[in-house]
Amino acid sequence: MELQAIGVQHPAVRQVQHIQNNTAPNRYKLFVAEGLWAHNMLLEANAPIDTFFWCPEAIYADEAHRRAEEIAARAERSFRVSLRTMEKMSERDKPDGLLSLAALPRWEPSDLRFGRTSLVLVADGVEIPGNLGTLIRSLDACGADCLVLTNRKTRLTHPKVIRASQGTILTVPTVEFEETGEAIAWLDRLRFTVLLADTDEAVNYRQADYSGRTALVVGSERYGIGKEWYGHGYQRVAVPMLGSGDSLNVSVSASVLLYEAKARKANW
Amino acid sequence: MELQAIGVQHPAVRQVQHIQNNTAPNRYKLFVAEGLWAHNMLLEANAPIDTFFWCPEAIYADEAHRRAEEIAARAERSFRVSLRTMEKMSERDKPDGLLSLAALPRWEPSDLRFGRTSLVLVADGVEIPGNLGTLIRSLDACGADCLVLTNRKTRLTHPKVIRASQGTILTVPTVEFEETGEAIAWLDRLRFTVLLADTDEAVNYRQADYSGRTALVVGSERYGIGKEWYGHGYQRVAVPMLGSGDSLNVSVSASVLLYEAKARKANW
Numbered sequence A, B: 001m002e003l004q005a006i007g008v009q010h011p012a013v014r015q016v017q018h019i020q021n022n023t024a025p026n027r028y029k030l031f032v033a034e035g036l037w038a039h040n041m042l043l044e045a046n047a048p049i050d051t052f053f054w055c056p057e058a059i060y061a062d063e064a065h066r067r068a069e070e071i072a073a074r075a076e077r078s079f080r081v082s083l084r085t086m087e088k089m090s091e092r093d094k095p096d097g098l099l100s101l102a103a104l105p106r107w108e109p110s111d112l113r114f115g116r117t118s119l120v121l122v123a124d125g126v127e128i129p130g131n132l133g134t135l136i137r138s139l140d141a142c143g144a145d146c147l148v149l150t151n152r153k154t155r156l157t158h159p160k161v162i163r164a165s166q167g168t169i170l171t172v173p174t175v176e177f178e179e180t181g182e183a184i185a186w187l188d189r190l191r192f193t194v195l196l197a198d199t200d201e202a203v204n205y206r207q208a209d210y211s212g213r214t215a216l217v218v219g220s221e222r223y224g225i226g227k228e229w230y231g232h233g234y235q236r237v238a239v240p241m242l243g244s245g246d247s248l249n250v251s252v253s254a255s256v257l258l259y260e261a262k263a264r265k266a267n268w
Helices: A011-019 A034-047 A064-075 A084-091 A130-142 A159-165 A180-189 A250-267 B011-021 B035-045 B062-074 B084-087 B129-141 B159-165 B180-189 B250-266
Strands: A030-034 A051-055 A077-078 A098-103 A117-125 A146-148 A172-177 A192-197 A213-218 A233-236 B030-034 B049-054 B076-079 B099-104 B119-124 B146-150 B173-179 B192-197 B213-218 B235-238
Touching: A011 A030, A011 A051, A011 A084, A011 A098, A011 A159, A011 B084, A011 B099, A011 B129, A030 A034, A030 A159, A034 A064, A051 A064, A051 A084, A064 A098, A117 A130, A117 A180, A130 A146, A130 A159, A130 A233, A130 A250, A130 B250, A159 B076, A172 A180, A192 A250, A213 A250, A233 B035, A250 B076, A250 B099, A250 B129, A250 B250, B011 B030, B011 B084, B011 B099, B030 B159, B035 B099, B049 B062, B062 B099, B062 B235, B119 B180, B119 B250, B129 B146, B129 B159, B146 B180, B173 B180, B180 B192, B192 B250, B213 B250
Parallel strands: A051 A077, A117 A146, A117 A213, A146 A172, A192 A213, A192 A233, B049 B076, B119 B146, B119 B213, B146 B173, B192 B213, B192 B235
Antiparallel strands: A030 A098, A051 A098, B030 B099, B049 B099
């Protein structure tokens, strides 16, 4: 495969560094995919690939050599780079020979259509990228309709979000609201029953009503759900805490609630 | 508070470095607790503190100054260190003024007593420290009896296990078996019903029988449950996967199963 060779000074290389370090605006929601696993994910999801960087010296697996040609055929532009240049772009100790800038799909609230028993998760102020990615993986697994972000604290293009989502970030719809009030109005207009995951004054999550459309709201690791979500008469649901700790990991509690809602909707 | 001042060459400082980097045997299951949060956890759990290192220059919160005296009173030995020495021991970018070597509790299988509807989780070959710690946090939360480790791939004293467990590692009993066959014989002898978390040839986890004593087995992130667990007639239970991904995060799937088992046992 013949590709134009570029070095560390090339603007495309600098763009990757900006995306990795979040040091420039990223309005097209570009993210960095590294290695064979991530590229297989891009190809499977038919994700738009903006720029492909190929470093044949760093490729070991035969499969990666074959994939390189497929990726180059799909990418808007493709370059060949030296191992040293690859190292400047990679977040890995030992970079792989495949690295791409790809774009996350973008959804607007108006793009989404809901069914009679739809299930959505609202992540309000979740801070840790690994938790957000794991949440998205669980949303995919339980067949939920979408993720709603309010009071967003971490970017979806963070490498740890992508990794923890195991690629499901490319298929699970995500919508973001600048103001919590807009999200509340949107959910109310669509007649979602909103349930707040909160251990205070809550009913046991097994006793809650999951009929119709359900929106589960989980909050930040440190502060819980933002105060804007209270005062609307929404029911609070709790996963019982029977030990010495006072909370579950947020991606765990959200998943326990999501699967309870799904099981009840599906009559498992 | 007057404490003996020591420098980077002191054996106690080197011991901390060995524990952090896992470069020496650690038969007393020592781990490093850093900062106010971790020390509050040690004090609350009444955990044995081997060595306390105090760096007043690095302390900002009044509460930490007060706690330092309590910790020194509890520790076998206490030292004062410079900021530079503290930096050599700490895994943080900005070390706190409190750092201790403490011991994890040790349980033998024969120490444990089980009830009529006990619930245990077997983690077979789990590799990622954060997942193991999160599992322990969930075991605590759902009131399970203990964690059983087979085919252990990560040490319980790993800083990320401690952190993700949110301190519950000090209270949730953990037993380890060198050979999977010993764990199987132990569970059979105690008349546990063993359920394997596996999506192949499995029943939906909502349809499984959780009466009596239940042992849920989850496997490694990459390879699933080891083959030694198969061929004993154990039922396989699956959390349905309805999306594009083929698995859940292991701490998520274990938690969904644990809470299902607990809810059914407790008639929530």
